[in-house]
Amino acid sequence: MKYNKIIDPIVKGLLKFLDKDSGYTLNIHQDIRSENLAFQHISFDVEDNFKFPNNSMWITGRNLIDYDPKVIELILNPELQYIDVGAGIGEFIPRLVRTFDSRLIHKPIIIEPADYELMLDMLDYSKRFLNERALSDRVNELIDRINIILNSNKVTLINKSLENAVKEQELLGIADVIIDNAGASHYANDFKYIWDLEKKLLKPNGILLSEVVKSSGVYYPNSS
Numbered sequence: 577m578k579y580n581k582i583i584d585p586i587v588k589g590l591l592k593f594l595d596k597d598s599g600y601t602l603n604i605h606q607d608i609r610s611e612n613l614a615f616q617h618i619s620f621d622v623e624d625n626f627k628f629p630n631n632s633m634w635i636t637g638r639n640l641i642d643y644d645p646k647v648i649e650l651i652l653n654p655e656l657q658y659i660d661v662g663a664g665i666g667e668f669i670p671r672l673v674r675t676f677d678s679r680l681i682h683k684p685i686i687i688e689p690a691d692y693e694l695m696l697d698m699l700d701y702s703k704r705f706l707n708e709r710a711l712s713d714r715v716n717e718l719i720d721r722i723n724i725i726l727n728s729n730k731v732t733l734i735n736k737s738l739e740n741a742v743k744e745q746e747l748l749g750i751a752d753v754i755i756d757n758a759g760a761s762h763y764a765n766d767f768k769y770i771w772d773l774e775k776k777l778l779k780p781n782g783i784l785l786s787e788v789v790k791s792s793g794v795y796y797p798n799s800s
C-alpha cells in the first residue's frame with residue numbers, strides 16, 4: 577500500500593492514511609453526521625517535520641462560510657492584491673480565482689509551507705476507499721482547490737513559513753488585504769509577532785484580517 581490505512585480504534589468511523597516518510601496523516605471522518613463542520617470531515621495532520629511549536633500542525637480546508645465573519649463580509653475586488661497566510665486548503669483564494677479568473681489584476685498569493693503535491697496525491701489515493709457520495713464530493717472539492725493553488729498561472733504559492741517568506745523583499749508592502757484565518761497567528765507562541773510580520777507585507781492603507789482566540793479573550797490586529 578502506498579499509504580498506511582488505519583481505522584482509528586477510538587474515534588468511530590475515523591479513517592486515516594499515513595505517509596510514513598513525511599509524517600502527513602489524512603483524516604477522514606466517515607460518519608460525517610458526528611462532525612458538524614465541513615472542515616472537520618477531512619483534514620491533514622503533520623507530525624514533527626515542520627518544527628512548529630506544538631510539533632504538530634492541523635491543515636484544514638474551511639469553506640468560506642466557516643471563516644471569520646470579517647472575511648465572509650469582505651466584498652471581493654479583482655483589482656486588489658490578496659495574500660492568505662496559512663491558507664491550508666481553505667476556500668478563500670480558490671473562490672477568488674473561480675469568481676474572477678483572468679479578470680484578477682494581481683495573482684493572489686498564498687504563504688503556506690504545507691506539501692500540496694503530497695496532499696493532492698493522498699486525497700486522490702483515498703478515493704478508492706470511500707463509499708459515501710458526500711465524502712467523495714468533499715475530497716474532489718479539496719483536490720480542485722489544490723489544483724488551483726498549484727497552478728502558477730492563477731496563484732503565486734510561496735511554499736514556506738511566513739517567517740521565511742518575509743525575508744523576500746519583493747513581498748514587502750504589496751498587499752491590499754491579508755487573510756490569516758486560523759493560520760500562522762493561530763499556531764504561534766507570540767501571535768502579535770506574527771501580525772507584525774504580516775503587517776510588513778501590507779500597503780500603507782492595507783488591511784489585515786485575523787482573529788486569535790485565547791482563554792484570556794479574543795484578539796484582533798487593530799485592537800491589540
Ligand SMILES: C[S@@+](CC[C@H](N)C(=O)[O-])C[C@H]1O[C@@H](n2cnc3c(N)ncnc32)[C@H](O)[C@@H]1O
Nearest residue numbers: 635636637638662663664666737738757759760
Ligand atoms: C488550521 S489550518 C487553517 C487553514 C485555512 N486557513 C482554514 O481556515 O481552513 C492552519 C494552517 O496554517 C499554516 N501555518 C501555520 N503556521 C504557519 C506559519 N508560520 N507560516 C505560514 N503558514 C503557517 C499550517 O501549515 C496550516 O495549513
